[in-house]
Structures are given as structure tokens and as C-alpha cells.
Amino acid sequence: xxxxxxxxxxxxxxxxxxxxxxxxxxxxxxxxxxxxxxxxxxxxxxxxxxxxxxxxxxxxxxxxxxxxxxxxxxxxxxxxxxxxxxxxxxxxxxxxxxxxxxxxxxxxxxxxxxxxxxxxxxxxxxxxxxxxxxxxxxxxxxxxxxxxxxxxxxxxxxxxxxxxxxxxxxxxxxxxxxxxxxxxxxxxxxxxxxxxxxxxxxxxxxxxxx
Amino acid sequence: xxxxxxxxxxxxxxxxxxxxxxxxxxxxxxxxxxxxxxxxxxxxxxxxxxxxxxxxxxxxxxxxxxxxxxxxxxxxxxxxxxxxxxxxxxxxxxxxxxxxxxxxxxxxxxxxxxxxxxxxxxxxxxxxxxxxxxxxxxxxxxxxxxxxxxxxxxxxxxxxxxxxxxxxxxxxxxxxxxxxxxxxxxxxxxxxxxxxxxxxxxxxxxxxxxxxxxxxxxxxxxxxxxxxxxxxxxxxxxxxxxxxxxxxxxxxxxxxxxxxxxxxxxxxxxxxxxxxxxxxxxxxxxxxxxxxxxxxxxxxxxxxxxxxxxxxxxxxxxxxxxxxxxxxxxxxxxxxxxxxxxxxxxxxxxxxxxxxxxxxxxxxxxxxxxxxxxxxxxxxxxxxxxxxxxxxxxxxxxxxxxxxxxxxxxxxxxxxxxxxx
Numbered sequence: 011x012x013x014x015x016x017x018x019x020x021x022x023x024x025x026x027x028x029x030x031x032x033x034x035x036x037x038x039x040x041x042x043x044x045x046x047x048x049x050x051x052x053x054x055x056x057x058x059x060x061x062x063x064x065x066x067x068x069x070x071x072x073x074x075x076x077x078x079x080x081x082x083x084x085x086x087x088x089x090x091x092x093x094x095x096x097x098x099x100x101x102x103x104x105x106x107x108x109x110x111x112x113x114x115x116x117x118x119x120x121x122x123x124x125x126x127x128x129x130x131x132x133x134x135x136x137x138x139x140x141x142x143x144x145x146x147x148x149x150x151x152x153x154x155x156x157x158x159x160x161x162x163x164x165x166x167x168x169x170x171x172x173x174x175x176x177x178x179x180x181x182x183x184x185x186x187x188x189x190x191x192x193x194x195x196x197x198x199x200x201x202x203x204x205x206x207x208x209x210x211x212x213x214x215x216x217x218x219x220x
Numbered sequence: 221x222x223x224x225x226x227x228x229x230x231x232x233x234x235x236x237x238x239x240x241x242x243x244x245x246x247x248x249x250x251x252x253x254x255x256x257x258x259x260x261x262x263x264x265x266x267x268x269x270x271x272x273x274x275x276x277x278x279x280x281x282x283x284x285x286x287x288x289x290x291x292x293x294x295x296x297x298x299x300x301x302x303x304x305x306x307x308x309x310x311x312x313x314x315x316x317x318x319x320x321x322x323x324x325x326x327x328x329x330x331x332x333x334x335x336x337x338x339x340x341x342x343x344x345x346x347x348x349x350x351x352x353x354x355x356x357x358x359x360x361x362x363x364x365x366x367x368x369x370x371x372x373x374x375x376x377x378x379x380x381x382x383x384x385x386x387x388x389x390x391x392x393x394x395x396x397x398x399x400x401x402x403x404x405x406x407x408x409x410x411x412x413x414x415x416x417x418x419x420x421x422x423x424x425x426x427x428x429x430x431x432x433x434x435x436x437x438x439x440x441x442x443x444x445x446x447x448x449x450x451x452x453x454x455x456x457x458x459x460x461x462x463x464x465x466x467x468x469x470x471x472x473x474x475x476x477x478x479x480x481x482x483x484x485x486x487x488x489x490x491x492x493x494x495x496x497x498x499x500x501x502x503x504x505x506x507x508x509x510x511x512x513x514x515x516x517x518x519x520x521x522x523x524x525x526x527x528x529x530x531x532x533x534x535x536x537x538x539x540x541x542x543x544x545x546x547x548x549x550x551x552x553x554x555x556x557x558x559x560x561x562x563x564x565x566x567x568x569x570x571x572x573x574x575x576x577x578x579x580x581x582x583x584x585x586x587x588x589x590x591x592x593x594x595x596x597x598x599x600x601x602x603x604x605x606x607x608x609x610x611x612x613x614x615x616x617x618x619x620x621x622x623x624x625x626x627x628x629x630x631x632x633x634x635x636x637x638x639x640x641x
Contacts, residue, residue: 013323028615030618070290136271140239143269187231194262194269
């Protein structure tokens with residue numbers, strides 16, 4: 011029954027001193043948040059670190075939280091900002107950066123191994139495509155990548171993405187179009203056809219909640 | 221709808237962000253615009269190809285642990301300024317022959333270094349069958365965590381050869397979370413900085429003292445357990461409070477050592493499930509247990525002198541904040557039984573003041589303290605009373621249940637708007 015509470019109700023309960031409400035939020039968002047960061051960074055260890063850091067910031071900030079923005083938006087905003095920071099730190103070591111669009115030179119490192127153990131239910135095609143997809147994602151300019159992942163994987167609406175990253179909605183959608191087109195080309199170049207992926211698009215998490 | 225408008229909205233359509241009316245308008249345009257249809261098909265192709273991105277990945281199994289620890293600690297801080305929950309740490313307490321101490325952050329307050337007041341982790345041990353040892357250890361471990369110097373003082377004071385090594389199982393990041401939270405809490409409540417031994421140190425400013433003294437008459441009138449513990453009441457109490465409020469750190473530290481030995485010996489000789497608050501002035505000082513009581517009384521006097529007046533307290537429950545402050549103080553000093561009594565008293569006062577939320581929380585704290593003292597039967601009784609009297613206070617009930625290691629919390633949902641404080 012705790013599952014039926016909205017994110018915001020859970021956070022309000024946590025503000026009142028109920029740690030179990032926070033546990034519910036954590037259960038609800040640990041995988042989506044981790045996945046978001048993994049797609050952004052391509053590195054499980056870093057993704058896990060930043061996901062923990064994100065939740066700890068939620069813990070710290072919970073008492074000041076007001077029910078203006080959705081919890082989910084807050085969560086992903088923190089995570090996204092941590093990615094930007096991480097990217098700045100990595101700038102000296104990596105060609106890839108959130109603030110330096112389409113940097114020259116070396117291809118981005120793909121440190122991620124696609125999951126420990128592949129869920130059989132995910133289907134062979136999907137399992138085969140995911141590493142390619144991750145690679146294609148990391149080849150995107152970071153500003154396109156974040157928009158794409160926020161919308162496609164995290165399920166954040168365009169308007170909220172615009173608020174999160176501080177640009178207008180048209181810019182967000184423009185980046186999204188570029189990202190989709192670039193991914194389509196990259197995957198096609200890697201031999202992935204749309205027929206290979208059989209799943210129907212489904213809405214990302216968060217749609218229709220609160 | 222124009223072609224340009226429609227084209228702009230194709231993404232929104234693909235992601236289901238259009239309301240039904242707008243979606244129908246775009247669809248209508250699509251039926252007559254091959255270019256837009258092509259664009260839409262390309263978007264959908266790309267989404268299908270990218271579908272695996274939505275599959276969730278799981279972080280490693282230990283992922284939640286430190287987050288939850290921080291969350292629980294913070295939740296408790298939010299409520300009463302204490303770090304909550306019993307937290308397992310590894311430790312070694314040779315004289316007691318135990319290897320794992322269980323740390324209750326409700327224990328004595330610590331300051332990790334003189335220049336940097338720290339969060340209030342600390343301490344109790346729930347060593348089975350040894351309440352007295354637990355109480356003594358609580359103080360000693362607490363001090364060990366604070367400063368080595370202070371720990372040595374305590375150990376020397378009752379000439380035991382204690383060697384305690386406790387590794388706080390608190391990662392730096394959680395620690396910093398708590399530090400921030402506590403800083404905030406301090407601002408909020410204007411609680412005085414706390415001394416090394418977990419005993420409050422007098423504020424350098426004078427206003428606090430005046431405030432505290434100004435509260436004394438109401439204390440005397442109400443004659444709650446706080447006033448009884450004070451000993452005499454009247455002018456003596458007032459001057460005692462003044463003196464305590466002016467006490468320096470050294471004195472605060474001095475208080476700890478005998479309190480520690482008192483906790484050991486006193487509780488060995490007197491382990492009642494619901495000990496009534498000690499009455500320092502009524503019995504002549506004889507033996508360590510009594511000495512300990514006097515120390516409790518003294519530290520409570522300090523607490524009383526510094527108890528901040530809760531804002532917006534109804535006239536009917538004027539003394540409750542003070543009793544609660546005393547309870548908290550006793551808890552910090554490791555005197556869980558006294559703390560539990562005080563919390564129960566405060567709960568009754570809050571109930572008379574129709575503040576059922578705070579009353580419920582006081583009962584929850586009483587349950588926690590009784591559990592910390594190993595008085596589980598009594599703790600369950602209070603828990604039952606809490607559930608019976610305040611069935612809608614589910615967060616408090618949860619807290620009590622957790623203290624008893626029972627997570628079978630009742631089903632009622634706390635109202636999101638219910639103000640806790």
C-alpha cells in the first residue's frame with residue numbers, strides 16, 4: 011500500500027520523520043536513477059557513486075523541499091547536475107564533456123560492461139543492441155545525450171527537461187531530434203535495423219504520476 | 221493547424237505529451253501532409269531502435285545501505301534533534317567480553333574536536349543481559365568517539381582498565397550529511413553548543429540564561445518530575461540553575477565521570493522496569509548510586525536552565541518542553557530509564573494540552589529509551605499505549621515499532637498535511 015502513495019506523499023511523510031517513506035522512494039527510484047546515470051556516464055561504478063550521492067542529497071534537502079516541483083524532477087535534476095560536475099572533473103582525462111559539445115578527437119571511452127548477467131526476459135535482440143546503443147549514446151554531444159536519456163529513459167517531459175537544464179523547450183526538442191537522428195544513423199551503421207528491435211515504444215517511467 | 225505548428229509538435233505526439241485535442245489536430249494534419257508523416261515515421265523508428273535504453277539496470281546489492289542509514293538518522297534529527305535508530309558498529313570492549321557494540325545514536329552527545337562540534341552519534345550498547353554494563357559502556361564509548369583525552373578521563377575516574385575500540389560505521393558522506401543537517405537543526409532550535417561529555421555547556425551569551433531562569437517559576441508551579449528532580453524548587457533551584465547555566469566546559473566534563481560509574485553501579489543495584497525519576501535532594505548522598513543521581517540531577521539542572529521555550533506552546537502545556545528537554549538530556553547521558561519516565565510524563569502533559577502528535581512522539585521516545593535500557597516488556601507496554609491512544613500517529617508508532625525491532629507497522633496512512641511540530 012505504501013507503493014500506492016505518490017512520490018510527493020512519501021516525501022512529505024519522510025519530512026515528518028517516517029524513514030520508511032524514504033525507503034519506498036528509494037525502492038521506486040534506485041534502478042531508474044542508476045540506469046539514467048549509467049546511460050549518461052557509461053560506467054557502472056561512477057553511476058553508482060553518483061546515484062548514492064543523489065539520494066544522499068535528497069536526504070539532506072528533504073526538510074527544505076516544498077511541494078512545488080515533482081520529486082522525480084528534483085531527483086533527476088540533482089543527478090544531472092552531478093553528471094555535469096563529474097564531466098568537468100573528467101575533462102582533463104576524457105574528450106567527452108557535457109559543456110564542450112562535440113569535442114574533437116578520441117572516441118569516448120566505453121567502460122561499461124552491459125550489465126552483470128542479462129535478464130533472459132529482455133530478449134536476445136535487445137541484449138545485443140544495448141552495448142551498441144550505449145556506445146552510440148556516448149558518442150552523442152553531451153547536451154543531446156542528457157536530453158535524450160532524460161526523455162527516453164527517465165521519462166521526464168520536455169517542459170521539465172527545459173527547466174532542469176535551463177534552456178527553453180524548443181531547444182530541448184531540437185536537441186532531441188538531433189539525438190534521435192544521430193542514434194538512428196549510428197545504429198543503422200552498426201547493422202541494427204528497426205526490425206531487430208521488436209519492442210514497442212513504451213512510455214518511460216514517471217508519466218502519469220503525480 | 222499549420223504545417224510548421226504540426227511539425228513542431230511531432231515529438232510531443234511521439235512521446236505522448238499532447239492532450240487529446242492537440243493530438244487530434246496534429247493527426248488531422250498528418251493525414252494530408254506526407255512530409256510530416258515521413259518525419260513522424262522516422263521518429264518512431266528511432267524510438268523503436270533505442271528501446272533497449274529503457275530497460276532498467278540494477279545497482280549492486282549494497283547500494284541502499286548507506287543511503288538508508290543517512291535517511292533514518294536524518295528523519296530522527298528532523299524530529300527531535302537526535303540522531304535516531306540503533307546502528308550496529310563493530311567494536312571491542314575487552315572488560316565486558318563483547319566484540320560488537322551496538323550504538324544508539326540517542327546516547328550522549330559528542331563533539332569530535334573542540335573546534336568542531338559534531339553530530340550526536342552515540343551510544344549505547346545493547347549487550348544482552350547487561351544493562352548496567354551497557355549504560356557504563358554507553359558513556360565510555362561515547363567519549364572514546366569524541367576525544368581520546370576525554371575517554372581517558374572517564375576511564376581514570378573509575379580506575380577501570382577499559383580498552384574500547386569503536387569504529388563508527390558511518391561513512392564520511394553520511395557523516396557530512398548529518399553534520400549539515402545538524403547545523404541546520406541548531407540554527408532552527410538555537411540549541412546551545414554541547415560540551416565534550418555530552419553535557420550541555422553554558423552559552424556564552426547571557427540572554428539564554430535569562431530566558432531559562434525566567435522559565436523557572438512556571439516549573440515550580442507545575443511541579444512535574446523535572447521540578448522534583450531539581451530537588452528543592454524555589455530560590456535554591458533558581459540559583460542552582462543559574463550556576464549550572466554558567467558552568468564551564470571543565471565542569472561539564474567532570475560531571476561525566478561519576479555519572480558513568482554511577483550508571484554502572486546504580487543500575488546494578490537497582491534495575492526496576494519503570495524507575496521513577498531520581499530525587500537528589502530527598503536522600504542523603506550515600507554510595508555511588510546516589511552520587512550518580514545527584515549528577516543526573518545536576519545535568520538535568522543544566523538541561524533545564526537551557527531548555528529552549530518551544531515557540532507557540534499553549535499555556536496548558538507550558539512545562540512540557542522542559543520535561544522533554546530533560547528527557548532528552550537524560551537520554552543523552554545514557555540514563556534511559558529516567559529518560560523514559562520523563563518522556564512518559566511529557567506525553568501526559570502534551571495529551572492534556574491536546575497536542576496528540578507530540579504526545580505520541582514522546583511515547584515513541586519512551587519506547588526507544590526503554591528498549592535501549594533493555595526493558596523490552598515495559599517498552600512494549602508503552603508501545604501498546606501509544607498504539608491505543610494515538611492510532612493515527614503512524615510515524616511515531618513506526619518509530620516505536622522499530623525500536624522494538626518490529627516492523628509490522630499498522631496500516632493507517634499518515635495524513636500528508638498533519639503537522640508534526
